[in-house]
Amino acid sequence: MIARLTGTIWERTPEQLILDVQGVGYRVQVPLSTYYALSDEEQASLLIYTHVREDAIQLFGFLTSEERELFTILIGVSGVGCKLAVNILSNMPVEQLCTALYGGDIKGLSGIPGIGKKTAERLVLELRDKVVHLAGKGSAPTARPQAEPGEKLTDDAISALINLGYKEAQARKALSTLAPGPDDSLETMLKQALGLLMK
Numbered sequence: 624m625i626a627r628l629t630g631t632i633w634e635r636t637p638e639q640l641i642l643d644v645q646g647v648g649y650r651v652q653v654p655l656s657t658y659y660a661l662s663d664e665e666q667a668s669l670l671i672y673t674h675v676r677e678d679a680i681q682l683f684g685f686l687t688s689e690e691r692e693l694f695t696i697l698i699g700v701s702g703v704g705c706k707l708a709v710n711i712l713s714n715m716p717v718e719q720l721c722t723a724l725y726g727g728d729i730k731g732l733s734g735i736p737g738i739g740k741k742t743a744e745r746l747v748l749e750l751r752d753k754v755v756h757l758a759g760k761g762s763a764p765t766a767r768p769q770a771e772p773g774e775k776l777t778d779d780a781i782s783a784l785i786n787l788g789y790k791e792a793q794a795r796k797a798l799s800t801l802a803p804g805p806d807d808s809l810e811t812m813l814k815q816a817l818g819l820l821m822k
Contacts, residue, residue: 625649625682629668632661637783637809640684642667651684652705654694655713655783659810660686674705681705689717689757700749707737710787714817721754734821736788780812789820 628651630644639652640661653661661667669684670691683705685691690712697708714735715723716738723731724747727793732743777798797816 625671627669628671628682628684630666632665632667635661637779637813638786640667640669642684649682651682652709653684653757654690654709655787655813656690656716657684657686659813662808662810664708672776683709687717693712693717693720693754693757695752697746700746701712702742702745702815710737711735713787714738714821721757724750724754727751731821776809779809780816783809783813784816787817793820 628642628644628649628796629698630642630649632640633643635658637655637658639650640658640676642649651671653669667684670688672683672685672694674681674683683694685694694705694708694712696793697703697711703711711720714793715731722728727747729740729743729747732739732746738746744787748794769800780789780798781794784797785791794816797819798812800819801812801815
């Protein structure tokens with residue numbers, strides 16, 4: 624089972640990286656926090672969760688052990704698969720998510736696409752006592768801005784938001800209020816759009 628990979632980032636999108644490790648390309652799905660931190664990096668060292676299914680082997684990568692641990696805790700909840708767990712971590716950093724779970728913030732958790740009120744209540748009930756030790760930990764390094772052309776930047780942001788569970792109309796509406804400048808990055812656009820969508 625793969626637990627860690629270190630190599631060259633050959634390709635990246637907000638949903639995944641292709642990591643070249645000595646000539647072998649590994650497709651690693653990542654939350655936005657990891658993508659943000661690696662948005663301007665050529666090399667990466669990721670902690671890996673290997674998910675084995677009958678028809679596929681999937682790799683999920685994280686920069687911190689706290690984030691990987693929280694991912695494994697989340698997928699232990701009935702009805703929460705790997706994709707939804709990544710989506711949750713993409714919408715809330717470790718500290719904020721742990722605070723929401725421990726504090727019983729049903730409204731905040733329900734604002735994440737794919738999480739209804741019943742699922743939010745189940746997450747709080749099952750995980751409240753399991754995440755206390757993770758609160759205040761797991762912050763990934765801050766990414767350096769990476770400039771991209773405005774039109775491509777907006778298209779990439781829309782694609783990322785759709786993959787996070789938002790409808791295209793919602794994504795376009797949120798992004799329409801933002802005017803990407805020459806120094807803006809995809810990270811900046813996504814953070815601002817998610818801030819509007821989570822209100």
